[in-house]
Structure formats: structure tokens, C-alpha cells
Amino acid sequence: MKVLLVEDNKELAESISDYLRGEGYLIEKAHTVYDAEDKLIAFSYDCILLDLMLPDGNGIDLLRSIKQDKINSGVLIISAKDALDDKVAGLEDGADDYITKPFHLSELHARLKAIYRRKKLDGSNAVVFNDISLDTNRMEVMVNDALLDVTRKEYDLLLYFIINKDRVLSRQAIATHLWGDQADDLANFDFVYQHVKNLRKKISAAKGNDYIETVYGVGYKFNSLKQA
Amino acid sequence: MKLLTKITIWYIAIVAIIMVVTMLIARHNLELENKQAEIERLTDRNNGIAEQIKTGGLSSVHLEGEALTITKWAGPIPSSKTTVEENTVFNKHIGRDEHKITVNSFYQSGSDVYKISSHNYITLIWSSILQSLAMKLLPIILCIVIAASLISRYMLSPFRKTLEALRSFNITERKQLELAPTTTKEFKELNLFVKDMTDKAIAEYATIKEFSENASHELQTPLAVVQSKLELLTGTNIDETQAALMADMQNAIEKLSRINRSLTLLTKLENHEFVPSDIKFCRIVKDQLALYEDRLSLKQITIQQQLDKNIHTHMHPALAEILVGNLLSNAIRHNIEGGAIVVTLTQQQLRISNTGLPPELPTDELFQRFKKSNQSADSTGLGLAIVKQICMASNFTARYEYDGGWHHLMIFFDKNVNRSEVVTAVKEQVEETVLQRS
Structure with missing residues (x-):
């Protein structure tokens, strides 16, 4: 997947491209609106990560011109402003999703993947890993071809793990993913623990491979190399 | 008292005093003149009589009916040949x-020395003077009152217009004040001053708003940098001690970011930046309850809902979500394992009651910023402050009570509702629920 990252903060842009490159993405960076327009004329991208406050202009204006030129890339807005107006304006102007700073890179990745899937750019709505497969349309989980009875949160959690497989996911990142703005206190860690525990139990009960392991002190990791 | 009434009263009082004083002076002068003329006349008559006596032409006939006496004076002629006596009879x-x-x-x-005395009466009647005073004063007062009310309508109209403009001035609209032009110097000054003040207020407001947004932006970006670097670091080969250190750092960043967001929200609430609209509050309560469902079941909290339908409120929908969300997450966080939550929604109020440990602070203090019970040191301590601020922005009242193991948080939609009655009713209802449960 080819991604254009429009972000004026070089350190943050570096982190994002590091992470996404690790996931096998092709990343190009633009630090200004001018750079971005330049790149958009010459190349096409599957997804655009767009910061709203740029030194030479507003990301919203860039978004409008992207939509005007009928560029068929998914757009994920990254903004420090969680001003409701910005969010609404961005989505109305054709952005696919909106994420506020500071965010977890794993969350950004999950959102990006979701846009990619929604746009059916890879022509499939299935996320498959070995014996586990998820149908993202019906929000169903199959383990060894048998339907697994999971709650909505457990489904979200498993999808998040598989998308960010072999990455250490902190409890904060998981809590934010599951509850969004409502992950407003650290007491949610207990809930993260319980959800992970229940999910692992259910997968094991279905004779599935338990890929999820605890990373002491930090969180969890979906270890793709782990063998039962 | 109206300014105009005050001015009129003062004016009438001053006019009345001046009139009385001038009347007295006029009377005094009149009396003096009158007396002088009379004295001169009488002296002249005495001289005439004396002349007639000297020539011997005076007969008693002439003196008949005259207020005149002629007596012989024993002794030498007094130094002043004429004396005047005045007395009241x-x-x-x-x-x-x-x-x-x-x-x-x-x-x-x-x-021989003769003394000729003649007298007359002069009269100045007080009552007629008072009468004329009243006759003058009454039309003057009438004129003043009528003129004042007519003129003021015209003269004070710029002042009234300025007041009206100030009353409808709303800083969040950031619309400059339009004042009617006036030719009166004082009103010109007033308008200039008012315009200056409001323009300045608008400018300051814009600066503060811009600052709060920029501050949030400027803080969130470095936070995002730190968080992302930390996340990348966590992915490298680290040992357990390092992992624990990083987890602590991540917690701190998370908290910092949340406090920042909450403070920004509070500032926006204080600046009345959320435009209210009519929303279905019952719908929002239901949606929020659904969002917290998994956490309720994980903590084995039983929830009882008594939600009336068709509850409409006038507020920003996002604020309604934050309000209900904060209350619910509080009710869960401060709850005990296997506890209970009762959510009741009526036309008058939303009430969320939950089981929990007794509060360590007086309940009304918990609405203050950064005040929190120690049992949940993980929270930002801004949740209830936000609740309170949202209530203020939406014209609701929030109330927190602790009673017999139950925490009650009540939001009254109507400020005028008799709260003490409702609170008693709430207690009774909850006691019933407790009895049912046990």
C-alpha cells in the first residue's frame, strides 16, 4: 500500500513512517501543502494521512482540492484540534476518518487498514491469519473454520491484534482503541485485561492457536511465530 | 427612581424655593415703599394743617372726620420736628x-408748641400673596412635568438605545456593537467608551480562544512525538525493568494529554462556544448505556434503568454525550465489584445512583477541579468539573448526595424545580430498590 504522509512535524512524520514501513507500506512524506500538491500531481496513493495545520496552509483546503480532482485515495485526517467543528468539517469534506493527536501508532495503523478495507482497495473484506479469519463486513470470527462466539469488543480486539501483529500493544493503546474518547481513566486497564483474557479463553476453547502473549509491565503482543 | 423623576423633583423644589424667597423680598419692598409714601403724605398733610393754623384759617369743620389730633405740647420743641410711630392694632x-x-x-x-398727629392704616394681606404664589407655582410644575417627559423621550433615546445594545451584546458572536449616533456630548462619550470596551472584550476573547486552541495544538503535537517514539522504543528488544519504566511514562503522557483536552473543553464551555439545539436526551442516555455495557458486565455491576421516553433538552449533542458518559464512567469507576447502578430519567431530571465506598471529601467539593477521592488516583479529577460546567452552560443544576452506601448524582433540567422534594423522593425510591435487591 502506498501512503502519502502530510505532516509538518518532522519527528512525528519520522515515527509514523518508521512504523508503517515496518508493516510493509510505501511511505512518502510531505511537510507542506506545496510539497503535497506536487506529489499528488506526479503520483497516485492509496491513502493520504493529512495533518490539518500546515505551515503554508490548511489541510482542509488541500482535502477539498483532492476531492475536486477526483483523486481516489482514502484520507485520514490527523489533527491536534479535537474541536468538534474541525472533525465534522473534515468528514463532510470527504475525509474517511479522523484521529486526534496524540495517538498510538498501532491505532493509526488500524484506522488506515480499515479505510483501505472499506474502499476495497485489496478487493476483500476478510482478514486472515493462519487458522483465524475475520469477516469485516459481518464482524464474525472463524477459528479453524468454525464460527467463534465473540462480543463486539472481543472482535475489535482480535482485529486490532492481527493488524498490528508482532507489535507490542500497550494497555493504553488497547483501551483507546476499544473505547475511544471514553477511555478516560486508567481503571480501564482492568477491563483490557479481562477482555484479553476472555478472548484468549474463547480461541483456545475452539482449539485455535493462542498467539496472544503478555508483555510484562507494558501490555500484549500477537506473536505470529508462536506455536501451540 | 427614574433619573427624570429625580431631576424633575429637584427642579420643582428649586423653583419653589426661589419663588418663595423672591415673593418675600417683593412683599418687603412693597411694604417699605407703601409706608414711605404714606409717611410723606401724612407729613405733607400735617404741614398743610400747620399752615392753616398759622394763618388762622383752620376751622373745626375742616377737622371733622379726619384722623388727626392737634394738641398743645408742653415743653420745648423736640430736635426732630417730625417723628413716626408704627404699631399694630x-x-x-x-x-x-x-x-x-x-x-x-x-x-x-x-x-406755644403744637403737636399735630395724623395716622393711617396700611394693609398687606399674606393670604393673597400665598394665593398668587400657588397660582404661579402650579402651572410651572405642570409645565415642567409634561415638558420633562416629552423632552426626555427625545433626549434620552440614544442612552436607551445604548442600553438595549449592551443588553443584547453577546461576546461569543464576536459581532461588534452597533450604536445609534447622537449629538449629545455625554452620550457621545458614553457610546465611545462602551464601543471601546466591547471591541476590546471581543479582541481579548478572540485572543484567549485562539490561545486555548493553539495551546492545545502546540502541546498535543510534542506529546504525539513523545508517545510515538516511546511506542517504537517499546517494540525494540527491552528487558522487564525498561518495560516497566516505559509503561509509567506512557501512563503519564496519556494523563497529560487527557488533562489538556479536558481543560480545553472547560475553557470552551466557559466561553459558551457550543451552540445548543433541541436533542432527544433519552436517545443519548440509551446510546451511552450501550457503550458502557461491556464494562458493566466485566465488573459484574447490575444496572436498573427507568427511562421515560420523549425527553427533549436544549443543548449541544456532543455535550450531552460527554455529560452522560462522565456520569456513567464515574458510577462504574467508584463502584464496588458486584455493585449496582440505577439510572432514572424523567422530564425533570436524570439521576444516576451507584453503590460505592463513602466519599472522602464533602460531596459538593467534588465538583471542583482536581478534587478527587484517593481511591481513584488514576482519574484526572476533571470529570465532575466538566459535568458542572456543562450543566451551567445548559441551564441545568447538578447535585451530588451520599446516603447509606449510595451515591446519587442528579441533573435537574429545570432550575426552578423544588429540589428538596425531589431529593426526598429519590431517597425513598432508592431505599425501595435496595429492599427489593436484598
């Missing part, structure tokens, strides 16, 4: 005091 017939003026003139006729 009560006249029985007409029933009032009369001012009597007597002029005595002394004449030498041969060896």
Missing part, C-alpha cells in the same frame, strides 16, 4: 391686625 370689626402709621409734627406758633 387689632381691628375687631374686620377681625385682623392692621398696621397703623402715625406721623407727629411739632410747630411753634408764637410761644
